[in-house]
Amino acid sequence: MRGSQCVAALLRPARPWPRRGVWSLSRRVAHHSRRCLNSAPSSSRHVHNAKVPRTPTWQPVHETLLPPVIHVSPDLVDKLERLALVDFRNQEGVECLEKAIRFADQLHVVNTEFVEPMDSVLEDSSLYLREDTVHEGQCAEDVLQLAKNTLEEYFVAPPGNIPLPKREERSAMLKNSEF
Amino acid sequence: TQAGITALRAAEPLKGLGWPGNPVSVALREGRVSATDLCRKCLQRIRETHYLNAYISVTEELAMQQAEEAELRLLRGEPRGILDGVPFSVKDNFCTQGVETTCASLMLKGYTPPFNATVVQKLLDQGAVLLGKTNLDEFAMGSGSTDSSFGPVRNPWSEAVTGGRSSMELGSDWAIAGGSSGGSAAAVASLSCYLSLGSDTGGSTRNPGALCGVVALKPTYGVLSRHGLIPLVNSMDVPGILTRRVCDAAIVLDILRGPDERDSTTVPSPALDCALTEELDLTRITVGIPQEYHAPGLSPETARQWERVAAALAAAGARVREVSLPHTQHSIVCYHVLCCSEVASNMARFDGLEYGHRSSVETSTDALYAATRHEGFNDVVRRRILAGNYFLLKQNYERYFVKAQQVRRLIADDFSRVFCSGVDVLLTPTTLCDAPTYTHFTQEDNRTRSTQEDVFTQPVNMAGLPAVSVPVALSARGLPISLQLIGSKMQDKKLLSVAHWLEQQVDFPQICFRGDDEARERTQGV
Numbered sequence: 001m002r003g004s005q006c007v008a009a010l011l012r013p014a015r016p017w018p019r020r021g022v023w024s025l026s027r028r029v030a031h032h033s034r035r036c037l038n039s040a041p042s043s044s045r046h047v048h049n050a051k052v053p054r055t056p057t058w059q060p061v062h063e064t065l066l067p068p069v070i071h072v073s074p075d076l077v078d079k080l081e082r083l084a085l086v087d088f089r090n091q092e093g094v095e096c097l098e099k100a101i102r103f104a105d106q107l108h109v110v111n112t113e114f115v116e117p118m119d120s121v122l123e124d125s126s127l128y129l130r131e132d133t134v135h136e137g138q139c140a141e142d143v144l145q146l147a148k149n150t151l152e153e154y155f156v157a158p159p160g161n162i163p164l165p166k167r168e169e170r171s172a173m174l175k176n177s178e179f
Numbered sequence: 180t181q182a183g184i185t186a187l188r189a190a191e192p193l194k195g196l197g198w199p200g201n202p203v204s205v206a207l208r209e210g211r212v213s214a215t216d217l218c219r220k221c222l223q224r225i226r227e228t229h230y231l232n233a234y235i236s237v238t239e240e241l242a243m244q245q246a247e248e249a250e251l252r253l254l255r256g257e258p259r260g261i262l263d264g265v266p267f268s269v270k271d272n273f274c275t276q277g278v279e280t281t282c283a284s285l286m287l288k289g290y291t292p293p294f295n296a297t298v299v300q301k302l303l304d305q306g307a308v309l310l311g312k313t314n315l316d317e318f319a320m321g322s323g324s325t326d327s328s329f330g331p332v333r334n335p336w337s338e339a340v341t342g343g344r345s346s347m348e349l350g351s352d353w354a355i356a357g358g359s360s361g362g363s364a365a366a367v368a369s370l371s372c373y374l375s376l377g378s379d380t381g382g383s384t385r386n387p388g389a390l391c392g393v394v395a396l397k398p399t400y401g402v403l404s405r406h407g408l409i410p411l412v413n414s415m416d417v418p419g420i421l422t423r424r425v426c427d428a429a430i431v432l433d434i435l436r437g438p439d440e441r442d443s444t445t446v447p448s449p450a451l452d453c454a455l456t457e458e459l460d461l462t463r464i465t466v467g468i469p470q471e472y473h474a475p476g477l478s479p480e481t482a483r484q485w486e487r488v489a490a491a492l493a494a495a496g497a498r499v500r501e502v503s504l505p506h507t508q509h510s511i512v513c514y515h516v517l518c519c520s521e522v523a524s525n526m527a528r529f530d531g532l533e534y535g536h537r538s539s540v541e542t543s544t545d546a547l548y549a550a551t552r553h554e555g556f557n558d559v560v561r562r563r564i565l566a567g568n569y570f571l572l573k574q575n576y577e578r579y580f581v582k583a584q585q586v587r588r589l590i591a592d593d594f595s596r597v598f599c600s601g602v603d604v605l606l607t608p609t610t611l612c613d614a615p616t617y618t619h620f621t622q623e624d625n626r627t628r629s630t631q632e633d634v635f636t637q638p639v640n641m642a643g644l645p646a647v648s649v650p651v652a653l654s655a656r657g658l659p660i661s662l663q664l665i666g667s668k669m670q671d672k673k674l675l676s677v678a679h680w681l682e683q684q685v686d687f688p689q690i691c692f693r694g695d696d697e698a699r700e701r702t703q704g705v
Contacts, residue, residue: 048486048490049468049486049487049489049490049493049499051468051489051493051499051500051501052468052473052482052485052486052489053468053470053473054473054482055473056473056474056475056476056477057470057471057473057474058471058474058475058507058508059475060475061508076569080565080568080569081549081565083568083572084523084564084565084567084568085527085530085545085548085549085552086549086552086553086556086561086564086565087549087553087561088561088565089553089558089561093558093561093562093565096562096624096626097562097565097566097569099626100515100519100562100566100569100626101566101569103512103515103626103630104512104515104516104570104579104583106509106512107509107512107513107516107579107582107583107586108582109509110506110509110582110585110586110589112582112585112586112589115585115586115588115589116585116588117581117584117585117587117588118584118585118587118588118591119414119584120414120444121400121401121414121591121641121642121643121668122400122401122444122446122643125401125446127443127444127446128438128440128443128445128446129443130440135440139293142293143293143533145293146290146291146293146533146534146535147532147533147534147537148531148537149537155532155533157532157544157547158541158542158543158544158546158547159542159543159544160543160544160545162542162543162544162545162546163545164543164545164546164549165546170549173540173542173546173549173550174549174550174553177538177539177540177550177553177554
């Protein structure tokens with residue numbers, strides 16, 4: 001019991017203002033708090049706990065430990081835009097990728113020799129497998145309604161098997177297309 | 180049942196709802212408040228706090244209809260469950276049948292799903308009343324709720340007058356809500372709903388919960404179904420729970436948990452019933468203080484709260500001991516690579532053909548895809564997709580993606596080692612400092628901010644562990660400071676028991692807006 005009172009006292013007075021209409025209670029709590037703090041080994045303005053570190057325990061990875069900087073070439077920009085089917089929009093977008101790569105390069109200071117890659121936190125659990133039978137269906141209409149362009153029971157797409165135009169032409173195409 | 184009595188203790192009265200200290204669910208069942216009145220008051224609160232931009236859509240008509248149905252059931256004495264008639268909100272990346280679901284992106288503007296996410300359906304099955312969909316960073320990518328196509332979310336504490344101090348020394352600036360579930364956190368903090376669903380991939384529920392001063396729970400991976408949660412990083416995403424009280428989070432978790440045939444990654448989990456009504460014997464609890472969680476940039480105020488709570492736990496009889504999670508520093512880097520890679524894959528589904536936005540460029544299928552994605556995604560989303568595609572290139576796959584998966588195992592192993600050594604919970608800060616101002620926060624880009632803000636939260640997602648953020652004090656600026664408790668896998672109940680104890684000790688102040696006092700006085704005793 002005494003323990004829990006002390007705990008309350010340790011925590012509550014830190015509020016820089018009293019609750020409305022509970023001045024007297026606050027004072028009483030503050031009194032308890034003094035008693036508790038005095039009995040604590042290190043009493044000063046706030047309660048210490050030696051287990052909590054007082055200063056940062058690590059520093060960011062230093063640049064000199066990283067592999068050489070990777071510059072993203074115009075060819076790579078083109079390749080990524082074709083693969084991702086999104087555009088960098090401007091030079092700032094490219095610089096942003098370079099920064100993202102630089103940030104990721106910090107991985108290389110970690111020794112991962114003989115470490116198995118982890119792709120799921122459920123790797124040791126047996127997961128439920130349902131019977132391979134249809135439980136739902138008959139919702140083609142609901143699903144088709146969500147599309148902008150359909151014909152009978154088909155989604156309608158423009159002509160396929162045409163590669164994206166070259167970069168300059170592509171920029172022009174996208175420039176005119178805003179939401 | 181006992182759980183019903185502690186349900187949703189609405190100690191913080193909704194404006195005009197004069198029952199401080201009474202559980203709202205009990206008040207509903209005893210007829211002291213009607214479900215329609217409660218719903219109306221919440222909707223009124225949403226209108227009054229419109230400037231927070233917490234909601235993307237408010238389903239006023241539907242909510243009133245659900246409230247009327249709940250009221251009839253309650254009058255007949257046949258409530259569907261503890262939450263019958265209780266208003267809630269949902270982050271706008273959970274599918275809701277017949278209600279627009281946007282992910283705060285132009286890509287999904289106007290998208291109305293034909294089904295409910297499992298977690299949403301479970302709340303509706305309980306009779307809970309859906310008020311609306313809450314704001315977020317586009318596709319949940321961010322840590323500020325500043326990158327939404329519907330505009331940024333404001334932190335309610337920025338507008339509060341708690342303790343007679345007004346809105347800090349911010350001038351015309353305001354504090355951010357944190358993210359990406361900033362709308363959900365702001366909605367619960369501003370008392371416009373009793374609970375909100377968020378999502379947590381690298382801290383997206385705990386971060387805004389911490390900055391907005393509400394309880395924010397990220398359960399063990401696999402306990403809650405992800406079916407209907409529009410995916411960001413499948414191997415880390417979990418639905419999150421934001422409430423005013425720890426016991427509320429426990430009740431909601433108990434309702435939502437369980438295997439789902441529609442999500443093959445769900446697993447059975449132990450029941451939580453009456454989890455928090457038993458007295459917790461702290462002398463049987465060992466609390467670990469991970470030394471690496473004093474990271475560069477941790478604010479002195481937050482560090483002080485961390486120390487104070489550690490001291491309080493020790494004073495109450497808990498064993499508090501130093502532990503080491505040596506790979507903590509590398510976790511955020513690993514997260515960055517895995518997140519971008521999974522995003523690159525997940526975002527491939529948005530092509531304009533089947534649902535969502537479709538560009539008018541029709542010269543070829545690829546041109547349609549490229550133009551649709553150009554128009555629909557913001558810079559943040561596009562940049563993550565491009566970085567992910569880079570990490571997944573044939574020549575980079577081993578060097579970045581597989582390397583990150585290896586580091587992920589080291590991080591998960593760090594946690595396992597500590598929990599196997601007899602530690603029950605870990606105590607850490609949730610964020611480096613209290614909520615920054617909008618002007619300050621937006622001086623750096625989204626990627627930089629996420630790597631700073633998620634430093635304490637994402638390691639847990641790597642390992643699939645449960646964690647909860649609990650507000651413990653207000654900073655000198657009058658903004659919440661919160662601490663995080665981390666549990667071992669499937670120990671959500673133990674985690675919440677310690678969080679419940681902590682919450683009772685710290686007595687975090689109640690938010691109060693201008694005008695609330697008069698309204699409360701008018702209705703008290705009625």
